[in-house]
Amino acid sequence: MSVTTSAGATGYRPSRTLPIWAEVRRQASRRRTQLALGFMALLPLIVLIAFEFGTGEDDESGGAFDSLVQLATSGGLNFALFCLAVSTGFLLIVVVALFCGDTVASEASWGSLRYLLAVPVPRARLLAVKLIVALGYSALALLTLVVTALIAGTLRYGWHPLGSTVAAEIAPGPGLLRLFAIVGYLAVSMLVVAGLAFLLGVLTDAPLGAVGGAVMIWILSSILDQITALGTIRYLLPTHFSDAWQGLLSTPAQSDDLVKGAISAVAYATLCWGLAFWRFTRKDVTS
Amino acid sequence: MSWTSRLRRALPRPSRRRIVAGSAALVLVAGLVGWVVWPERDAWTTQDEMITVVTGPERNENVALDARLYLPRDRDGKVPAVLLAHGFGGTKESVSSDAESLAERGYAVLTYTAQGFGRSGGQIHLNSPDYEIRDAQGLLDWLAARPEIQTDAAGDPRVGVVGGSYGGALALMLAGQDPRVDAIVPSITWNDLTNVFLPQSADTSATGVFKKGWAGVFFGNGGAVPTGDDAADLAAGPPVGMTVDPACGRFAADVCKAYLDVATTGDPDRSTLDLLRRSSPAATVGQIKAPTLLVQGAVDTLFPLSEADANARSIAAAGTPVRVAWFTGGHDGGAGPQSDQDRVKFLTVQWLDHYVKGEGEAPSDNFTYSRVAGFSALDRGLVTNGYSADAYPGLAGTGRTRLELQGPAQPIANPPNGNPGAISSLPGTGGRLSQLLSGVAADIPGQFARFETPPVGSAIDVVGSPTVRLRAASPTGEATLFVKLYDVDESGAPTLSAGLVAPVRLTDLPASVDEAEERTIQLPAIVRRIEAGHTVRVVVATTDQAFLSPVAPATYTVQVASALELPTAVGTPIANPQTVWRYVLAGLLVAIAIGLVVVLLVRRRRLRRGQTPTVPEHAETPLVVSGLRKAYGDGFVAVEEISFTVQRGQVVGLLGPNGAGKTTTLRVLMGLTMPTAGEALVFGHKLVPGSPVLSRVGALVEGPGFLPHLTGLENLQAYWKATGRPWADARFDEALEIAGLGDSVHRRTKKYSHGMRQRLAIAQAMLGLPELLVLDEPTDGLDPPQIAEMRRVLKRYATDGRAVLVSSHLLAEVEQTCTHAVVVNKGRIVASGPVEDIVGDSPSVQLEVSDVPAAERVLDELGVRSVLPDGPSGLIVDMNGTPRSEVVASLVRAGVAVDRVVPRRRLEDAFLALVGENSRGSGDR
Known part of the structure; x- marks a missing residue:
């Protein structure tokens, strides 16, 4: 075999290792990816069927939830909004944590991580590709949920203005824009979960630990946020602005909290990812 | 094992780095918690006092008022004062937070409970000029006598009067009645109670419609008998010994009678109308000389905006500076959104600072108001936008x-x-x-x-x-x-x-x-x-x-x-202060982008440096390990010092017992672990994690690692895709042949046996036929025919100028597979060289004899170097050049039966000696 002047083998270039598409297919072949995405598509249909059962009689229960349900069946936009609203509290968190926390930790637990590093895929590149693909899948999950809900809701309930309990109805055109602005904000606020899960996934070899840890931190933060006695400290909690998307239902849309929420999410995510890269490029991979 | 040592094992060992990081985190958390819970030293002091004022139409009634004076703690000289009045049904406590914030700004603040409420004596006369207003005049006298309070003249304190609703009307009426007041900020208050309780919106002189809802709330708040739920309310009840009429509560008889009159018929008589007028600023508001800031709420069905409008017009007509501000709140709307509260607070402080304290420029007389802009998701409240207009337009608009x-x-x-x-x-x-x-x-x-x-x-x-x-x-x-x-x-x-x-x-x-x-x-x-x-x-x-x-x-x-x-x-x-966050967000994003670019540039430069061989004379040597040492953070030294070389064409065996440091050495070779000292050179390139030269190395380290949900073939393909190298270079066919899995390559790897996985892993290591193949215990899990096949493969592999490094704890494997061997123990090399050299005959022989003492005597006579017992009937003899045949002959001649003569080999000597003294193993290295 001839001696190559460059350091690597013929055809090897660090920037070509682990192409994004290869990682996309690596993840796509996994059952958990398929299940998570499938469930996101299924959820709106389950909700839709559940609503069909509830049409018979009007319960006296009343309250905020009732108005949510009433609004949910008032049109496709509202149905999609309802599906989003019921998912943001837990389901989306878990799905994003799954995609972002499991991606490195599962390779470590299978033992395939050391072979990728021995290819060698540069460590920073490995993380970057994994992060980008995980974020891509998270976004895909969110979009799957919204688009399925939108289509299913529109087919069942029709194309009507977006109604809300806090403001006047918004015409379907601008309503669709609002809906996607909400999706955009949710995507940004999920960056915190993505950051936490990714960091934990790099620190531990146990995929469950990373996913569960991120979800636990999120829940803990949500609980602390309920305690008003904490005062301004709550502004530092990563979940404090998680409900700010509701401002987009107001007319005109209220964006001040969205901006603060985006700052919080971006700052936390950057911090977590920075730590993850810093740690991963230095640590001994022993798994 | 005691629980302490168990605990010590469970906890990470304290290294210096951990201690530093841990204490830094601790200090940070402690600092944050401390900053939160640290009791702030109040910037003011308070003093509670019952102030007795002389009041009544005849100035012959003494009423004790429950008062509290807030004084700024850091004050040089005398300070201006603010008389802060509470709303109907409140006490001095209900304005304490306003009082504190004004005291922080350098004002002496006098709060008090109006007569007829709380602990104060007297009755509710509904801001009667003879009672409540005269009370307040008495308080001005009291303030003027205080040594801390700035005065304009003897008995004339420098004072502003601030209050909302009932307190706001008091401010207006006090300023209309007493020229000593320097500025007032009345908010959400009335101009004329007849218009308030008998509003008439048509242009007619007919009496209006009785506002029974609010009147009832007002009258109820006068508290017949205090029936507070909590102790504080009870404690704030009327002075002991006072008897209250259940129908009228603490209302003065005339006020009570007026209410009963109007609430019964809705058509008040003359005396009731007179009483309402007397209790209204309307009568004296035209005499106000104190600059007035009128704050009125747009969500107020009790005192609507028209009340403030009437006050503003009367005060302006007298030539007194007056400014009007509306906010989205009031008796129905509450304090309003935060932006409105901030605006009102700013205007109030600005007004007092200029007209009472004498600081700051004269406030402009523009008119500010707010309009509902939407709904805030977080504090569940309204969001309003503030607006300003050059002049107050009244209720007719511009x-x-x-x-x-x-x-x-x-x-x-x-x-x-x-x-x-x-x-x-x-x-x-x-x-x-x-x-x-x-x-x-x-x-x-x-x-x-x-x-x-x-x-x-x-x-x-x-x-x-x-x-x-x-x-x-x-x-x-x-x-x-x-x-x-x-x-x-x-x-x-x-x-x-x-x-x-x-x-x-x-x-x-x-x-x-x-x-x-x-x-x-x-x-x-x-x-x-x-x-x-x-x-x-x-x-x-x-x-x-x-x-x-x-x-x-x-x-x-x-x-x-x-x-x-x-x-x-x-x-x-009005500029929304929240807008600044948008710039913060943009700045944050830009900073992240810049940071990312800088990191990428630095990394690219570092990568470029890795392209050139760092040690040119080793550019043709597959592997040079020199002085390698690995100590873990907890102090455990896995590799003391290991140096060896792998040349092209060699199959080198890294031989050692479990825990000798073999795997750690290989981990360093794969760039998974950083060595503590020493280095490994692959084709002259120093190995660091991710060195491009690793692409010329194929590896199996610490067992196979596959994606369980993919088939064997898909795993190999996925691996090769990750290398980003040309598909044809992979040589899948050759690799699959080596793996010898047959149709099983199309099964998922999670169903593979250990041996199948091992073979697939070796095939993966050989993908692309790397110039250096590193295999960690490759025969682990293979059956004997497969082991034999693997030996042939490895020997053949090294022929094309390639090299193989195999680690094993089995002597026979190394002996049969390798051209060279490196024996390690406890992280050090004990022997190394060509296998023939070390496997060659040893000067020693193992004997099994019938009579050990006799044999020892015979052997001593022969002049061998040493004789060591080996079991009950065995001896290990260093021959020192004596031929084996002669030894046997001598023994037999001496009548010692020789059962066995086993020639020993050097490698075995070395290795067994190691294993013998290190049979317990020291954990996986």
């Missing part, structure tokens, strides 16, 4: 928009006793801003007439009192009507702005509407944007639960003229 109302004359019924009644507001519930959005308004069918405009073409910013013209007919000659203005959105949902209605009582009406005279109705002042596409609806109703309507049933006929005048104003938006 412009007018005329809309055409449509609708015929309609008959409407007044039910007996006004029941059922329409709902427009919920007096006394307070602070429920969200009501504004959902709207509590409900009209009763048959009781209202409806007149509506077509959809408006463009948005209208209503600021002020809209007016309509109304004709009404009544069989009784009188009618009590409630006129409301609804904003109706496209879906038909009506919103009654702030729940405000215009009560109208008309007298001398004809029986037919055609003969009726047209009356101008001044609707309540509002701040609202009517969006394009909305319609405006004017409703004339006969009932409203907040008001007293006639007892007798009647049917009126009403007709609203088509012209609806809407006052408008164009305000300049």
Whole structure:
């Protein structure tokens, strides 16, 4: 075999290792990816069927939830909004944590991580590709949920203005824009979960630990946020602005909290990812 | 094992780095917690005192007022004072937070409980000039006598008066009655109580409609007998020994009588009207010389904007500086959104600083107001936008928009006793801003007439009192009507702005509407944007639960003229301080982008450096390991010092017992672990994690690692894809042949046996035929024929100028597979060289004899170097050159039976000696 002047083998270039598409297919072949995405598509249909059962009689229960349900069946936009609203509290968190926390930790637990590093895929590149693909899948999950809900809701309930309990109805055109602005904000606020899960996934070899840890931190933060006695400290909690998307239902849309929420999410995510890269490029991979 | 040592094992070992990082984190957390819980030293001191003032029309009644003086802690010299009055039903405690914030700004603040409330003595005279106002004058005397308080003249303190509602009226009336007051900031208060409790929105002199809802709340708040739920309320009850009349509570007899009078009939007599007028700033407001900042709430059905408007006009007419600010709040709306609270606070402080303290520029006389902009998701409240206009436009606005109302004359019924009644507001519930959005308004069918405009073409910013013209007919000659203005959105949902209605009582009406005279109705002042596409609806109703309507049933006929005048104003938006966060966000994103670019540039430069061989003379040597040492963070040394070389064509065996440091060495070779000292050179390149030269190395380290959900073949393909190298270079066929898995390559790897996985892993390591193959225990899990096949493969592999490094703890494997061997133990090399060299005959031999002592004697005579016992009948003899045949012959001659003669090899010597003394293993290295 001839001696190559460059350091690597013929055809090897660090920037070509682990192409994004290869990682996309690596993840796509996994059952958990398929299940998570499938469930996101299924959820709106389950909700839709559940609503069909509830049409018979009007319960006296009343309250905020009732108005949510009433609004949910008032049109496709509202149905999609309802599906989003019921998912943001837990389901989306878990799905994003799954995609972002499991991606490195599962390779470590299978033992395939050391072979990728021995290819060698540069460590920073490995993380970057994994992060980008995980974020891509998270976004895909969110979009799957919204688009399925939108289509299913529109087919069942029709194309009507977006109604809300806090403001006047918004015409379907601008309503669709609002809906996607909400999706955009949710995507940004999920960056915190993505950051936490990714960091934990790099620190531990146990995929469950990373996913569960991120979800636990999120829940803990949500609980602390309920305690008003904490005062301004709550502004530092990563979940404090998680409900700010509701401002987009107001007319005109209220964006001040969205901006603060985006700052919080971006700052936390950057911090977590920075730590993850810093740690991963230095640590001994022993798994 | 004791629990402490167990604990010590469970916990990470304290290394210096961990200690430093741990303490840094601890200090950070402690600092944060400390900063939160650290009790702040108040910037003021307080002093509670019962101040006795001389009061009453004859100035002969002593009343003790429960007062508290706040003094700024850091003050040089005398300070200006603020007299802070509370609202109806409150005490000095209800204004404590305002008092504290003013004290922080350097004012001496005197708060007190007005007479008739809390611990103070006296009775409620409803801001009577003879009682409450005179009390406050007494407090000014008291302030002037305090040594800490700045004075303008003897007995004249430098003082501003601030208060809301009941306290606001006190401020106005005190300033009108006492020229010593230097500035006032009355908020959400009244001008004339007759207009408040008997409002009349039509241009007629008839007495208005009794506002029974609010009057009841007011009277109830006078607290007949204090029945507070908590101890604090009870403690704040009236002075001991005071007897209270259950019908009148602590109200003075005349006030009580006036209430009972008007609440019974809705038609007050002369003395009641006089009392209400006397208790109103209207009488003296024209005499005010103190600059006045009037703050009024737009969500206030008790003291609507028109009350402040009346005050402002009277004060301005006297030439006194007056400034008006409206906010989205009030007796129905509460304190309003944070942005409004901040604005009001800023205006108040600015006003006091200039006119009382004498600091800061003269406040401009512009008019600020706010309009609901939407709903905040986080604090569940309204969001308002602030606007400012150059001058206060009054209630008529700076412009007018005329809309055409449509609708015929309609008959409407007044039910007996006004029941059922329409709902427009919920007096006394307070602070429920969200009501504004959902709207509590409900009209009763048959009781209202409806007149509506077509959809408006463009948005209208209503600021002020809209007016309509109304004709009404009544069989009784009188009618009590409630006129409301609804904003109706496209879906038909009506919103009654702030729940405000215009009560109208008309007298001398004809029986037919055609003969009726047209009356101008001044609707309540509002701040609202009517969006394009909305319609405006004017409703004339006969009932409203907040008001007293006639007892007798009647049917009126009403007709609203088509012209609806809407006052408008164009305000300049007040900059939203929240906007700064947008720049923060943009800055953050830019900073992240810049940081990312810098990191990428630095990394690219570092990568470029890795392209050139760092040690040119080893560029042709597959592997040079020199002085390698690996110590873990917890102090465990896995590799003490290891140096060896792998040349092209060699199959080198790294031989050692479990825990000798083999795997750690290989981990360093794969760039998975950083060595503590020493280095490994692959083709002259120093190995660091991710060195490109690793692409010329194929590896199996610490067992296989596959994606369990993929088949064997897919795993190999996925691996090769990850290398990013040309597909053809992979040589899948050759690799698969080596793996020898047959059809099993199409099964998922999670169903593989250990051996199958091992073979697939070796095949993966050989993908692309790397120049250096590193295999960690490759025969682990293979059966004997496969092991034999693997030996052949490895030997063949090294022929093309490639090299193989195999680690094993089995001597036989290394002996049969390798050309060279490196024996390691406890992290050090014990022997190394070509296998033939070390496997060659050793000078020692193992004997098994029948009589060990006899044999030892014979051997001593032969002059061998050493004799060591080996088991009950064995001996290990260092021959020192004596031929084996001679030894056997000598023994046999001496009558010692020789059962066995086993020649020993050097490698075995070395290795067994190692294993013998290290049989316990020291864990996986």
